[in-house]
Amino acid sequence: MTFAPDVTTDKYRTKFIAWVFSGFSIASVVGAPAGTWVADTFGWRVTFALVSVLTAVLMASMAVSLPRNSHPAKIGFLRQFRLFLDRRIQLGVADVVFGAAASYVFYTYLSPIMRDEIGVPERYISIGLVIYSCACLWSNLYGGKLADKGHGVEPLTHIRPIYCVQAVCLCLLAFASLVPVGGALLLVVLGMLMYLQNSASQVLYMDVAYQSHPGSVNLAASLNSMSFNIGIAIGSAVGGVVNDLLGLTWLGPTGAICALLAVGTTTLLRPYVER
Known part of the structure; x- marks a missing residue:
């Protein structure tokens, strides 16, 4: 992400960001089945060896192809953390944390929801x-188009209606067992909504850093992953508590609360949109 301005033009920046974020979804669709086949055919040790080799090849390719003089602005290690004092960054981080938590409250238990709530046979769970x-992959790629709508804070404020739709869908997930086909379609829709904020939030972090904190660009580039992982941890922990106390049925409505918190943070960001 740090090298986005150096390896692509401003016109294609959001598409570049979207494809980078799509790597996780592509790995889920292609990498997991491929890794399983390699492990079953040649043994699990070969899988780890193959990952190590591919990682080494990737690192070498990056060392050769990425620019070496990117972002000459440098400041002290501690001074770059002034980035976190920026209200726009604080709200952007909170937005991603709540958005990720909303999805991972139920995503942590996706297989049990498919099996126990919707009634998908065990042999079809992997399908x-x-x-x-695939729905998540579409979410990442379409998120790049949404991030094209403006600069700085503005693209993330456009995600507010999407969080509202997500909250409604998560509430409806509580009734998935009553209409299994509808529940299955609802999961696909939730997958399509899951990563729509990724590119928009990355645009916020990078544009704010370039504009107001040029010495903190590298730190800003890492904020999306950091924020999303915090949201994953919170969502998974909350989902575990809710599942233990109330059961799978209440995971969706609990995630909806997190989605509504994300709606609140995007609302607070609106005054910072440049007119």
């Missing part, structure tokens, strides 16, 4: 996961 991963 259901692949379909869900």
Whole structure:
């Protein structure tokens, strides 16, 4: 992400960001089945060896192809953390945390939801996961188009209606067992909504850093992953508590609360949109 301005033009920046974020979804669709086949055919040690080799090849390719003089602005290690004092960054981080938590409250238990709530037979669970991963891939790629609508804070404020739709869908997930086909379609829709904020939030972090904190660009480039992982941890922990106390049925409505918190943070960002 740090090298986005150096390896692509401003016109294609959001598409570049979207494809980078799509790597996780592509890995879920292609990498997981391929890794399983390699492990079953040649043994699990070969899988780890293959990952190590591919990682080494990737690192070498990056060392050769990426620019070496990117972002000459440098400041002290501690001074770059002034980035976190920027209100726009604070709200952007909170938005991603709540958005990720909303999805991972139920995503952590996706297989049990498919099996126990919707009634998908055990032998078709893997197919259901692949379909869900394809929906997530679409979510990442379309998120790049949404991030094209403006600069700085503005693209993320356009995600507010999407969070509202996500909250409604998560509430409806509580009734998935009553209409299994509808529940299955609902999961696909939730997959399509899952990563729509990724590119928009990355645009916020990078544009704010370039504009107001040029010495913190590298730190800003890492904020999306950091924020999303915090949201994953919170969502998974909350989902575990809810599942233990109330059961799978209440995971969706609990995620909806997180989605509504994301709606609140995007609302607070609106005054910072440049007119």
